[in-house]
Amino acid sequence: MAKSSGKDFTPRARGHRLNLNRLIRDPTTGSLYYRGDSLGKGAFAKSYQLIEVATNKILAVKVMPLSRAPGAHQREEIEKEIELHSTLHHRNVVSYYHHFEDTENIYIILEYCSRKTLAHILKARKVLTEPEARHYLRQIVSGLKYLHHKGIVHRDLKLSNLFVNKNMEVKIGDFGLATKLEEQKRGIICGTRSYLAPEVLSMRRHVYKSDIWALGCVFYTMLSGHLPFKISDIKDTYQMLREAKYSIPNSLSPAAQHLTASLLAKNPEDRPSLDEIIQHDFFTQGLTPENLSPSCCYTSPTVSTSKNLLERAGKYFFRKKKGNKRFPDHPENFPIEQDEVINLSRGLKMLKANEQCKIRHNGSEVGEGEMEKMVPISPVYPLSKTQPPVGQDQLEPNYTHQVRVLARGTLGSRNSGSKCEGDCTVESIVDSVARVLKGCLENMPEGDQNPEDQLNCSLLWVTKWIDYSNKYGFGYQLSDSSTGILLNNGSHMTLLPHAKSVCCCTELGHWSVFPMTDVPRQLSEQLTVLQFFTQYMEEHLMQVNFYHDHTKIILCNHEEEYVLTFINRDRMNATFRLSTLLLCGCSAEVRRRMEYTYWMLQQL
Incomplete structure (x- = not known):
């Protein structure tokens, strides 16, 4: 034998x-x-x-x-x-x-695909996340584009015909019903009933856009856990298919809902081409993981929130300890860059409120992204009970109450005296910001333009980050190009914007500033790590935007009042008090982005 x-x-x-x-x-x-x-x-x-x-x-x-x-x-x-x-x-x-x-x-x-099919994965998972759907959909579109380029229409695209190999790559299979478009015989209905396009039932003929309809059914099922057309009665099912009658779950993001409606348009001409699918906002405004772990076959993907480091950072910057002041009583004792150090430390009070899928780089877990549509958070001070903020005295009583409710019970600060040691977690920050946005959106009147009453203030926010906490720590880059690292030993080192000075803070909260040419020997190792992180973020980290036009929404606290900054596609920024928006409303452009930000926060 x-x-x-x-x-x-x-x-x-x-x-x-x-x-x-x-x-x-x-x-x-x-x-x-x-x-x-x-x-x-x-x-x-x-x-x-x-x-x-x-x-x-x-x-x-x-x-x-x-x-x-x-x-x-x-x-x-x-x-x-x-x-x-x-x-x-x-x-x-x-x-x-x-x-x-x-x-x-x-x-x-x-070819053997050891992870079986997307149908098997969905059976175990029930629903998939939107980053996963992007990962799979991109590959399916790539395969379909190849088939259509060769004049082939698949005619039976469905989850059980989408195979997954050991590397979590999707491969279109089962060509038992596939045919050359010009060789197709009329008058024959073939395929799986719940995936049939309206034109197949009416004209009894498949076209390339019929595969795109089936792709829409696949996409819908990935995110909702069930087919858009799935009922027991065959006659009713065919009627719903002919009329393209279905409902889109509210749990889908606005971009996912729009893409679903486009893919499942009744008229084939109204459906997007394969190139247009990849250019849709669903892909351009969200992260697509380069690869997925095999564990995604049975559990949701691990996301890199850097929870421990972020919580440590939050506690460090927001807590108040007796006898442990964050800054000296006399700032003039600082070296010449005192203002930069103070501004930088304030900028670091902004924590990322967006989770990104974990991306592998050279065998290490590296979080990769730019906080373009993120929510930088400064300490939230309770609104003054003796002197209302500017403009608040003109608010109607219900608006005034709403603003006070939004501020109460959220993050404390080093000046507020509130207890914050156990509360400043990523979850509490996200929850606070979500409540602020929800209250504003529910009470803000409709408007056709932004208020003329704007604030003149400059803000810092995180633009890039890298999570290497399994070895060194958590690195970041701010909007003024300064960079820093929260090291695993609890210390914190930053490189100021002009890259000529280094600011170091020990675990005890003592700040020191050194010229780059005169950094103490005992800090040389940390400086080397910081420089490596800085170079890596400059050379390797791509920009990931929730909006392809690079607009941004920033929500923070300024002089004891919530303010919102909108940076438009021309990089021009405008900052408004939330109390002003509650009274006057804002443009549809800003409102849409506020709604999208609120939806994103709900997903975390």
């Missing part, structure tokens, strides 16, 4: 109990295979894991009994599938290797 060279027989080595009935011999080449576990079954075929005995290589095989293809027509369809699939070579298409037949079956040997 054939053996793998010098090794135990492959099936037994892999844990299979040897069953001679599972041996398959290719009569044309003499190659010997062992049929492994079942991978699934369709209407006319079954799929199995296949082990090539001579090489130990794991493959997949589609087995079609000859008894299911007694006539010339059935045989012709099988040969057509083999002929078409054998010409396809693309990263996102299941690879075809070989085919043969014996006296009982026809065997099509294919």
